[in-house]
Amino acid sequence: MDEKRRSAVKGAFFSEFIDMFDIYLPVVVLSPVLFFFQPRHLSPGVEAILASLVFITTLLGRPVGALLFGMIADRIGRRMASIYSVSGFGIITFLIALLPGYNSIGISSYFLLVALRFLDGICLGGGYTGAMPLAIEYSRKDQRGFVGGLIIAGFPAAYVTINLIAMLMFALFPLHGLDSPYARWGWRIPFVIGAILAGFLAFYYIFKVSESEIWKAEIGERPEKLPFMDLLRGKSARNLAQVLILMSGFWLTQNIITIFVPTTLLSRFLHLSHLQLTSTLLMSYAVLFFSYIGSGLIGQRIGRRRFFVVMGPVIATVGAGILYVLVSTDGLSLPVIMLLVCALSVIVTSPWGVIVTYINERFVTDVRATGFGVGFSLSVIIPSFYAFYMNWLSALMPFHLTPVFLLCIGGLIGMVGALMGPETRDVDF
Incomplete structure (x- = not known):
């Protein structure tokens, strides 16, 4: 049993790592060369829209994948759902690495990229839906907290890794226009690496990870109906509503750290250079690895x-x-900025070290994977439009105060969501 437990936990950690690695590929690696897939001489507004669609389609695919693979995990097993989803995003990531540019097939290049990222989002949404419940179900009750924190620590580990790889690619293959080495094929290498990692993970689940003993023990007692329908009625529906409220609050606070801080705070408000910005983020994410645990x-x-x-x-x-x-403060030194960003990141994202364990404990075995996947993924949609909320709030307060206000609101919503639910530390599966 101990060997099965370790294998399941390792699989979940690397599933989160590879999931986040793939999520950040377009953000870190592809953003500088999106012109490779687009017509020339676009207006800044159109460029911004086309760039955002590459990321939004992945976001929209995740809840679809969470529902689809959650039902697979609850009906035919957590292990098989993990194998299918990991294999899927490995193949799709490799196909993205092979995409021709606008000069070869015109605007079809961009549409293929967007379509593949949507399919990638579906598979990525299923990656953790099977792997995380499997790991939590194998964990001893007194170790679930550590396991949940360790699994989610794969997120900052992936962010640091993808940024180091990107820095190496930029150093080896300079980017200076459409015909530069990075624009033609340098960006493809990290995508190939992501596909290879997914392949290794799929084989790991095939040969090393056993199906959940808890799921196998209860499968014979479950009625033959879709887990999603059970999730929408009775106690499970109330549990899902409570999880969605809690997660909406903490997704809002999380987006301030993972999106607003790197894209707006450090560059626009604090005017850090690219090297200073990257160094600050790498340090904060390295600290998050340990703070999640x-x-x-x-x-x-x-x-x-x-x-x-x-x-x-x-x-x-x-x-x-x-x-x-x-x-609000001008003239902060770089060491002070780094210290404050690390402290902010640790405080604001601390609930995520507990969330994986908590959501799995909120659902019974019959609907655990579906409940976890839907609760985790569906709740991200409304908070993801935080930039629109900041724009609306700027009519009532100075723009630079709007993220501070949203951080307050998100923290309080998360607290209210928690108060609506019970303590789960002693729940038996």
């Missing part, structure tokens, strides 16, 4: 619900205060 251990000790109830207000006060200093 620490959060999982604290949640195991004091309780998941209590952790959320405490950290929601801390995010709304201490986290918002740090962000206010960063957006």
